[in-house]
Amino acid sequence: MTEAPIFKSTMQAIQVSYLLAALPASEKGNTQSIIEWMRDKAGKPEPEIPEELRKVNFSGLTRQEVRGQCALVRSAVERMCMAPEIHALRLKFANDATKADAVRYFADYLPDGAFTSRDLKTHVLWYLFMEQRTRDKYGLSLRAFEGQYGMDHVAIQRECVKISRTTNGLRDQGAKRIDAYLIAKGVVGAEQLTNTA
Numbered sequence: 001m002t003e004a005p006i007f008k009s010t011m012q013a014i015q016v017s018y019l020l021a022a023l024p025a026s027e028k029g030n031t032q033s034i035i036e037w038m039r040d041k042a043g044k045p046e047p048e049i050p051e052e053l054r055k056v057n058f059s060g061l062t063r064q065e066v067r068g069q070c071a072l073v074r075s076a077v078e079r080m081c082m083a084p085e086i087h088a089l090r091l092k093f094a095n096d097a098t099k100a101d102a103v104r105y106f107a108d109y110l111p112d113g114a115f116t117s118r119d120l121k122t123h124v125l126w127y128l129f130m131e132q133r134t135r136d137k138y139g140l141s142l143r144a145f146e147g148q149y150g151m152d153h154v155a156i157q158r159e160c161v162k163i164s165r166t167t168n169g170l171r172d173q174g175a176k177r178i179d180a181y182l183i184a185k186g187v188v189g190a191e192q193l194t195n196t197a
Contacts (some may be wrong), residue, residue, distance in 0.1 A: 003138045004030035005189040006061070006069055010175045013188055014077060017070035069187055076178045084109060085174030090131050099129070110166065113159050120149045120156075128160060129166075 007013035050132065061069070077089055087109070090102035107122045115121045128139045142153040142160075182188040 004059075006066075006185055007182075008187045010179045010182055010188050011171075013070075013073045013182055014089055014175060015093045017073035018074065018090070018094065018098075020067065020070045021074060021094070021096065072185060073178075073182065073187060076181050077174065080117065080178050080181060081174040082187070084170045088170035089174050091125070091167055092171055095108075103129070108164075110163060113156050113162060114151070115159060116149055116151055120145060124160060124163065125150075128163060169190065 007016065066122065077086055079088070083105070087102040087105040090098045093108065094102065103122060103125045107118055112118075112121065115124070123140065123145060126138075127135060127142075127145075131139070141155050142157055145151065145156055146153040179188070183190050
């Protein structure tokens with residue numbers, strides 16, 4: 001196993017761990033698998049690799065060891081974080097059925113606010129936590145919600161801001177909750193103890 005930590009921050013560890021969880025086990029290297037998955041999602045020949053992925057240190061690790069470290073990170077989230085924090089992290093980073101679980105959770109957890117129905121809240125959660133390409137594919141927009149639910153898109157936008165503020169706060173709390181554990185395991189560098197960006 002490598003001496004240097006794999007991840008620069010706890011948030012990066014969580015992001016990559018959930019990304020890798022959505023990928024099938026492969027004979028290809030982990031980085032190559034992630035790049036190919038991103039290429040397929042983006043529909044482009046060469047996707048831009050996010051800055052966070054470029055900083056991952058997989059050197060000296062086998063595919064199984066990388067998957068094991070990512071499983072350790074996800075397990076830490078599931079065991080050590082509170083339910084709202086777990087679902088906030090899934091909402092942002094998961095790309096499998098756990099993202100849908102998180103949407104359902106927050107549709108019940110969040111106060112209704114100005115929303116006229118649970119369906120509207122569910123649609124808004126999907127809208128906030130999916131890529132623009134997917135939004136376009138399914139016709140999710142504030143104007144579309146306005147027409148479908150008879151609620152002003154400006155009021156919907158205000159609720160979006162509240163939802164984002166709440167879920168961002170919960171996500172940050174969850175990452176901070178597992179910082180020390182991941183540092184002790186050598187998965188995250190100690191100098192990044194409070195870096196959850």
